[in-house]
Amino acid sequence: MDLKDRDADASRRIRTAAVLLFAQRGYAATSIRDLAREVGMTNAGIYHHVSSKEALLADLMRVAQQGLIDATERMLRGVRSPADRLALLISSLTASHALGPMTTRVMDGELRSLTPGSAVRDQIIALRDAYEDHWRLALADGVAEGVFRIADQRLTRLALMSMCTGTSEWYRPDGDSTLEQVCAEFVAIGLAAVRASAQVVATPDLSLLPDFPWEPPDVRNDPRPAEARR
């Protein structure tokens, strides 16, 4: 195999394994040696592809967060109605967490593992803020246009985002509900939460979802902790 390809392949396998292990056990509970064993290398070999354990985590998180932002802006492009935008925000966040459960669990839950005050951490927080601004704007516009009736916009946003992100904890592609059913149900709940008077016409284009490049292939041998299997 070409050396360039070999390097790219090793980097990809390391990141895929890292996403899997960080999501299952947590960053702090995963050692470089665990990671090396998973990709068939020694711990020293890992450091040819990664400058440090924390830089690896930061890289995974930054790419994932940026991918979510890009996908969201692709989906919202040209959509004006606040109800449509809210529906697309709910669908895309839910679908992203359903289809990339490992990546999104690391993205959502490992910020505390990055050194406080470090540049990468601040950058990722800024990305998160930029993403949430799309929600803030959609809700504020809906209220301003009189099509949403919301008591507390921050409260509503946090409730709906928790609902969507929670999907990564329980969704299974071979489970009882299809992704389309989940999205449709969550959109219905979200529109009820904002007392939307307008009808939703936008349909999410799932091909615009983020590509999480290191999401592990669905491990049939139960990649998820037992408590999430119900």
Added chain:
Amino acid sequence: MDLKDRDADASRRIRTAAVLLFAQRGYAATSIRDLAREVGMTNAGIYHHVSSKEALLADLMRVAQQGLIDATERMLRGVRSPADRLALLISSLTASHALGPMTTRVMDGELRSLTPGSAVRDQIIALRDAYEDHWRLALADGVAEGVFRIADQRLTRLALMSMCTGTSEWYRPDGDSTLEQVCAEFVAIGLAAVRASAQVVATPDLSLLPDFPWEPPDVRNDPRPAEARR
């Protein structure tokens, strides 16, 4: 001070500090020495009150989960209407996570840190199942009685529970919304999610909420990671 009291006090301070550190940094990222420093002891001193680090975590989780179950059953006692029961489930789960954010974050998120197959882990999973059964039953009863219209009961339950448990990540007692407002809003969202036709008359008695005995006093100096401060 009486020796018995001194022991009880040390045990309490250890558990309070453990809940705080486990919630902030995670179990794996917290060392016994971190814990000892927080309570003004050496690492060896800790082991006079705790048999092992994992047993300490299991103890915190078991007591928290049992407290939630007890409080839920106190609240639901004698309440027959499914709409009332759902409203009380939402209120109590939300309020528990708002008032005991550290305890509930450990309870919800550290199951993966317990040794797979261990007796304590299985016991805590069983407690969690027992708690969730109250939700399953309320939704199923509502559907059976014709007062709820739900496409997928499991889906609805998971969405609403995620919304409630997410509260521990952002709620602040000195924030913009009061606990009563949060509960009222979440109950409204929940009832809309099940297309409840019945009116809700039950009012949650907050004095029946679980007493999480080791929840740290609200640390004004920002006990929460920066990303949750918005």
Added chain:
DNA sequence: ACCCTCCTACCGAACGTTCGGTCGCTCTAA
């Protein structure tokens, strides 16, 4: 076709540090 050199992916071994946990002593309150 061949050799020679370079480069790079990776390994074996070790670094200093920190981990969870133990042991025996000291000190103190009852």
Added chain:
DNA sequence: TTAGAGCGACCGAACGTTCGGTAGGAGGGT
């Protein structure tokens, strides 16, 4: 006088990371 809370010192193991070395493909000259 005694029990036990807490401490100082320590254990073996594991941690993240580094370093010198090696195998083998890549590339150029002949």
